[in-house]
Amino acid sequence: MVNIGNDWDELLQGExxxxxxxxxxxxxxEQYNTKTIFPDMYDIxxxxxxxxxxxxxxxxxxxDPYHGRGQAHGLCFSVKKGQKIPPSLNNIYKEIKSExxxxxxxxxxLTSWAKQGILMLNTVLTVQEKTPNSHKGKGWExxxxxIIKLLNDHExxxxxxxxxxxxxxxxxxxxxxxxxxxxxxxxxxxxxxxGFFGCGHFKQTNEFLVSQGLTPIDWHVPN
Numbered sequence: 187m188v189n190i191g192n193d194w195d196e197l198l199q200g201e202x203x204x205x206x207x208x209x210x211x212x213x214x215x216e217q218y219n220t221k222t223i224f225p226d227m228y229d230i231x232x233x234x235x236x237x238x239x240x241x242x243x244x245x246x247x248x249x250d251p252y253h254g255r256g257q258a259h260g261l262c263f264s265v266k267k268g269q270k271i272p273p274s275l276n277n278i279y280k281e282i283k284s285e286x287x288x289x290x291x292x293x294x295x296l297t298s299w300a301k302q303g304i305l306m307l308n309t310v311l312t313v314q315e316k317t318p319n320s321h322k323g324k325g326w327e328x329x330x331x332x333i334i335k336l337l338n339d340h341e342x343x344x345x346x347x348x349x350x351x352x353x354x355x356x357x358x359x360x361x362x363x364x365x366x367x368x369x370x371x372x373x374x375x376x377x378x379x380x381g382f383f384g385c386g387h388f389k390q391t392n393e394f395l396v397s398q399g400l401t402p403i404d405w406h407v408p409n
Contacts, residue, residue: 187202187203188202188231190231190234190235191235192234192235192238192239193238193239193240194234194238194239197239197336198332201329201332206325206328206329207325207328207329209324209325210324210325210326210329213321213324213325214227214312217312217314217321221314221315222255222314222315223312223313223314223315224251224252224253224254224255224257224258224312224313224314224315225251225258225259225260225312226259229258229259229260230260230311230312231260231311232259232260232261232300233260233261233262233300233305233306233307233308234305234333235260236261236297236300236301236306237300237301237303237304237305237306239336239337239340241303242303242304242305242337242340242344243302243303243304243342243344243345243395243400243401243403244303244304244305244344244345244346244347244391244395244403245304245305245307245334245337245344245345245346245347246262246263246299246304246305246306246307246347247262247307247308247309247346247347247348247349247353247356248262248263248306248307248308248309248353249262249308249309249310249319249350249352249353250308250309250310250311250312250313250318250319250321250322251308251310251311251312251313252265252272252313253313253314253315253316253317253318253320254315254316255315256268256269257269257272258313259295260311261296261297261300261306262306262307262308263275263278263294263296263306263373264294264295264296264297264299264300264306265293265294265295266295267293267294267295268293269293269294270294271290271293271294272294273374273375274372274373274374274375274378275294275296275373276290277373277374277375277378277382277383278373279291280383281373281382281383281384281385281387281388282388282405284383284384285386285388285389286388286389286405288405288406290407291406291407291408291409292409293407293409295407296407298404298407298408299403299405299407302403302404303403304403305337307330307333308330309326309327309330309331309352309353309356310322310324310326310327310330311326311329311330312326331356331359334356334359334360335359337360338359338360338361338362338365339362340362340365342398342400343364343365343366343394343398343400344365344366345365345366345367345368345390345391345394345395346360346365346366346367346368347368347387347391348367348368348369349369349370349371349372349373349382350371350372350374350377351372353369353372354369357369366390366391366394368385368387368390368391370382370385370387371385388403388405391403
């Protein structure tokens with residue numbers, strides 16, 4: 187079955203045997219065999235592979251993967267090097283520059299963030315080419331809600347970045363008062379001017395981490 191290769195394997199033991207996941211697996215097998223699905227099947231669980239449970243300090247929650255060829259690689263908002271930087275990520279870079287004075291990189295691959303303890307999780311982990319939300323309601327939400335509930339029990343405090351209404355609906359799963367929840371509009375060009383720009387979340391994240399005795403995030407993405 188699925189092998190993450192770190193402490194997530196123990197935490198998710200039994201989850202992949204549940205009926206909902208078995209149904210999802212059948213659906214995905216058929217989809218990958220007959221259609222163009224993103225990300226590559228070996229990249230589906232990259233958010234968990236790059237960021238072990240014990241290392242998580244921040245959770246960045248997205249919706250479903252990018253649906254253009256060559257973009258998605260299993261981390262929300264991130265695209266592989268060589269791909270054009272998507273508009274939402276461009277706006278994230280703009281806000282980081284505005285808050286912290288950090289110049290945007292020339293690419294959109296955010297693995298350096300994931301390796302610092304940012305879980306870059308989409309609520310749905312697969313999508314059909316050029317068909318956003320095509321895998322919504324197939325079972326992924328049950329799986330990712332389970333992950334959020336596990337994070338709620340995390341020993342050290344976590345900052346949850348919930349941008350846009352779909353992400354904010356997950357706030358009800360985060361009941362442990364030790365965690366910090368930051369909400370605002372989604373960084374998409376359609377909504378960024380309604381509260382994402384000027385949100386201060388990157389600065390606030392680091393201030394909270396430092397207040398908890400944790401190492402702040404280096405938001406600079408190396409070229």
